[in-house]
Amino acid sequence: MEFSNTIWIPALPLIMFVILGLFGKKMPAIVAGFLGTAGIGIACLLSLLTAGKYFLDNTSGQYSPVIAWNTEWLSFTENLHIDLGGLLDPISVMMLVVITIVSLMVHIYSFGYMKGETGFAKFYAFLSLFSFSMLGLVLAPNIFQMYIFWELVGVSSYLLIGYYYQKPSAVAASKKAFIVTRFADLGFLIGILILSFDANTFEFSGIISYVVQASQEAPAENAFAFCGLSALTWGLLLVFTGGAGKSAMFPLHIWLPDAMEGPTPVSALIHAATMVVAGVYMVARLFPAFEAAAPEALLVVAWAGAFSSLFAAVIACTQTDIKRVLAYSTMSQIGYMMCALGVASQIEIPGNAEPVTLGFTASMFHLFTHAMFKALLFLGAGSVIHAVHNNDLKGMGQLRKFLPITHLTFLIACLAIAGIPPFAGFFSKDEILVAAFENNIILFSIEYFVAGLTAFYMFRLYFSIFWGNETNCHHTPHEAPLSMTIPLIFLAIGSIGAGFVPFGSFVTSSGKGFEAHMHWEIALPSIGIAVLGIAIAMAMYMKPSAAPEKLASRAGLLYRAAFRKFYIDEFYEFMTKRFVFNLISRPIAWFDRNVVDAGMNAVATVTNFVSVRIKGLQSGQLQQYAFVFVSGAIALGIIFIYMWVQSGKM
Amino acid sequence: MISVIPIQHILILTTLMFFIGVYGFLTRKNLITILMSTELILNSAAINFVAFNKYYYQGEMQGHFFSLFIIAIAAAEAAIAIAIIVNLFRNFRSVNVEEVDKMKY
Numbered sequence: 057m058e059f060s061n062t063i064w065i066p067a068l069p070l071i072m073f074v075i076l077g078l079f080g081k082k083m084p085a086i087v088a089g090f091l092g093t094a095g096i097g098i099a100c101l102l103s104l105l106t107a108g109k110y111f112l113d114n115t116s117g118q119y120s121p122v123i124a125w126n127t128e129w130l131s132f133t134e135n136l137h138i139d140l141g142g143l144l145d146p147i148s149v150m151m152l153v154v155i156t157i158v159s160l161m162v163h164i165y166s167f168g169y170m171k172g173e174t175g176f177a178k179f180y181a182f183l184s185l186f187s188f189s190m191l192g193l194v195l196a197p198n199i200f201q202m203y204i205f206w207e208l209v210g211v212s213s214y215l216l217i218g219y220y221y222q223k224p225s226a227v228a229a230s231k232k233a234f235i236v237t238r239f240a241d242l243g244f245l246i247g248i249l250i251l252s253f254d255a256n257t258f259e260f261s262g263i264i265s266y267v268v269q270a271s272q273e274a275p276a277e278n279a280f281a282f283c284g285l286s287a288l289t290w291g292l293l294l295v296f297t298g299g300a301g302k303s304a305m306f307p308l309h310i311w312l313p314d315a316m317e318g319p320t321p322v323s324a325l326i327h328a329a330t331m332v333v334a335g336v337y338m339v340a341r342l343f344p345a346f347e348a349a350a351p352e353a354l355l356v357v358a359w360a361g362a363f364s365s366l367f368a369a370v371i372a373c374t375q376t377d378i379k380r381v382l383a384y385s386t387m388s389q390i391g392y393m394m395c396a397l398g399v400a401s402q403i404e405i406p407g408n409a410e411p412v413t414l415g416f417t418a419s420m421f422h423l424f425t426h427a428m429f430k431a432l433l434f435l436g437a438g439s440v441i442h443a444v445h446n447n448d449l450k451g452m453g454q455l456r457k458f459l460p461i462t463h464l465t466f467l468i469a470c471l472a473i474a475g476i477p478p479f480a481g482f483f484s485k486d487e488i489l490v491a492a493f494e495n496n497i498i499l500f501s502i503e504y505f506v507a508g509l510t511a512f513y514m515f516r517l518y519f520s521i522f523w524g525n526e527t528n529c530h531h532t533p534h535e536a537p538l539s540m541t542i543p544l545i546f547l548a549i550g551s552i553g554a555g556f557v558p559f560g561s562f563v564t565s566s567g568k569g570f571e572a573h574m575h576w577e578i579a580l581p582s583i584g585i586a587v588l589g590i591a592i593a594m595a596m597y598m599k600p601s602a603a604p605e606k607l608a609s610r611a612g613l614l615y616r617a618a619f620r621k622f623y624i625d626e627f628y629e630f631m632t633k634r635f636v637f638n639l640i641s642r643p644i645a646w647f648d649r650n651v652v653d654a655g656m657n658a659v660a661t662v663t664n665f666v667s668v669r670i671k672g673l674q675s676g677q678l679q680q681y682a683f684v685f686v687s688g689a690i691a692l693g694i695i696f697i698y699m700w701v702q703s704g705k706m
Numbered sequence: 707m708i709s710v711i712p713i714q715h716i717l718i719l720t721t722l723m724f725f726i727g728v729y730g731f732l733t734r735k736n737l738i739t740i741l742m743s744t745e746l747i748l749n750s751a752a753i754n755f756v757a758f759n760k761y762y763y764q765g766e767m768q769g770h771f772f773s774l775f776i777i778a779i780a781a782a783e784a785a786i787a788i789a790i791i792v793n794l795f796r797n798f799r800s801v802n803v804e805e806v807d808k809m810k811y
Contacts, residue, residue: 676810678740678803683732 059124062142065102066191068095073184080177092180093163096187100156110149111562118568121145123197143197146563147340147420151194154427155330159187161543162325165435168540169321186212190330198258199248209331210237217318229314236311240301247294267345292353303335304387306364310625312387316379320438328386328434329427336393343565358398362502365391369509374619376449378437381517389426393419396488399495412570418487421559425480428554429472432547436466439540440521443533453525458533461541463522465548470518472551474511474586480555489582490575507582511589519597716757723750737801741787752776
């Protein structure tokens with residue numbers, strides 16, 4: 057099949073970025089917004105067409121990777137060259153659809169949300185840059201292209217978090233996000249170098265087949281190993297570090313809550329639906345390699361995911377900033393996806409001849425549905441913030457009367473994330489739980505408990521906003537304009553409908569579809585715990601009551617620790633200030649000042665001193681020069697005559 | 707005839723001329739006099755060329771031509787030097803070599 061027109065999917069946002077970046081200031085805001093939206097709109101249409109062609113026109117039931125286009129970008133030697141290309145396989149096509157749909161919704165939504173902001177065109181330019189980078193990332197057929205776009209999404213995230221650059225907290229948050237993810241990307245880069253050095257290629261297919269082959273052979277006697285793990289496993293783990301940084305896995309998650317300083321549509325697009333799942337996507341892209349290097353690499357992935365999901369869910373229960381609750385919820389859900397990849401061993405499913413990697417499909421499925429309902433949650437939160445001009449839950453309540461559409465769509469999203477059928481989250485979460493149950497009962501119990509926590513904190517949020525106390529607001533809250541409600545309604549439909557997509561028949565690690573069934577023996581208890589979570593939240597927050605405070609004081613230490621995010625930020629600050637600054641930075645600064653600089657200064661001082669001393673020679677007196685010259689000539693003459701006489705010629 | 711004058715006499719003369727020139731160059735303060743001293747040095751060299759040619763390489767012309775070249779170069783050099791001196795005088799209102807020291811460090 058011919059897919060070369062997919063090059064326009066990333067190219068259109070790039071063109072729009074260039075146009076808006078260069079001429080955005082000169083055009084009216086509405087034109088700038090329209091251009092950006094048109095670019096991503098066409099890209100969205102193309103993505104849907106591509107997905108239709110890739111999935112539906114394929115009758116063989118086997119979805120094999122297609123290189124849609126490929127050019128050599130940098131060529132160093134015969135073997136070492138960096139290509140730019142487009143790889144279409146089930147997960148990248150799925151990601152294309154997710155990214156362009158959510159991005160389009162955010163573009164439309166921003167018409168209303170960002171109305172009247174200075175730098176409206178700049179905002180759309182950055183959104184286009186982000187869309188381009190993210191699309192380039194998912195299309196990457198080689199790991200180096202992925203790294204390039206990986207950094208590009210980091211930059212666009214930095215730019216958009218720091219959009220309100222006059223606010224010191226936004227500037228600090230953007231720097232934090234950039235530095236933390238950059239720190240993690242160092243691991244990614246080293247991982248890339250290890251893997252591609254061994255595999256002798258940057259191509260994903262080459263790396264995967266090399267790792268699979270290497271893991272089947274007995275390890276050579278002289279093979280490099282460190283701490284009992286082979287170099288390849290270390291490479292994969294380092295690559296995973298980069299993914300963990302981008303996907304806000306513990307302990308590299310600290311940037312994500314702060315990133316909420318950016319405009320809310322940005323949080324919806326970048327920090328909920330697309331960029332933060334790049335880590336999951338990357339692990340999925342290299343999944344056969346991770347699978348081959350199991351159990352160590354996959355075990356790390358699974359536990360990092362499971363711990364992050366639990367950790368974030370506990371914190372989310374205590375936060376009072378509406379966007380921060382959602383940020384921790386995002387972190388928790390990404391932990392779910394990571395965990396699902398980690399437990400994605402091959403299992404038998406009734407009705408299928410061959411064993412399937414259910415966790416892989418479940419993870420991608422959850423990524424898909426999560427993008428829908430989490431974007432919806434953020435956009436809904438944006439609509440609430442737009443109405444009451446406040447982020448804090450304590451100043452909100454009873455908003456269901458004023459914001460009917462936001463209320464309804466937010467409720468749908470909450471039900472979806474809590475895992476109530478027939479909303480989307482139920483189906484994907486069920487698959488994850490099944491995969492975890494088949495693999496590891498401890499991981500399953502963690503995820504099961506987190507499912508309950510998720511339902512609790514989401515409905516805590518919901519009841520606090522739309523029920524509970526009266527809103528403490530200067531004016532009557534008003535429903536958002538049409539440009540904001542249309543994306544809400546669209547995404548709400550997505551949050552309901554996405555669960556019915558037969559994901560198992562499309563997106564699998566082997567490219568071969570399978571029949572997925574409901575597992576009621578696991579689904580029913582998970583519905584049960586979700587309903588329990590909702591019921592507790594309802595009892596505590598639906599009517600104004602003292603129950604939350606009582607429970608908080610009862611929980612005491614745990615509540616305070618969770619409220620302060622388990623002191624991770626403080627810990628990092630302590631570590632950097634006490635250890636990194638004192639033990640590394642200060643000695644280096646001392647060395648720089650007292651050795652490097654001082655050496656240079658010494659050279660300069662000596663030169664200066666000598667030149668002051670000898671500058672008297674250059675007196676400007678012509679006759680002095682002549683005298684020196686003549687006496688030198690005479691002295692030389694005398695010497696030569698003396699030597700001549702000595703040599704006995706005369 | 708010329709042969710009654712030994713070459714040593716001519717060489718003593720040119721040596722005296724040369725060192726008188728050097729002495730003048732080093733001690734005189736007036737730039738015009740310094741220029742004249744350099745002419746003395748050049749001329750002593752020119753006489754040497756002619757003398758050596760006459761006494762040792764009779765029938766050849768290189769020495770004569772060299773002294774002709776020296777005369778031509780001396781004339782050109784004098785013209786340039788005078789021009790420089792005139793300019794210096796315009797700038798400094800003086801032709802005293804000790805006052806012309808603007809180009810030092």
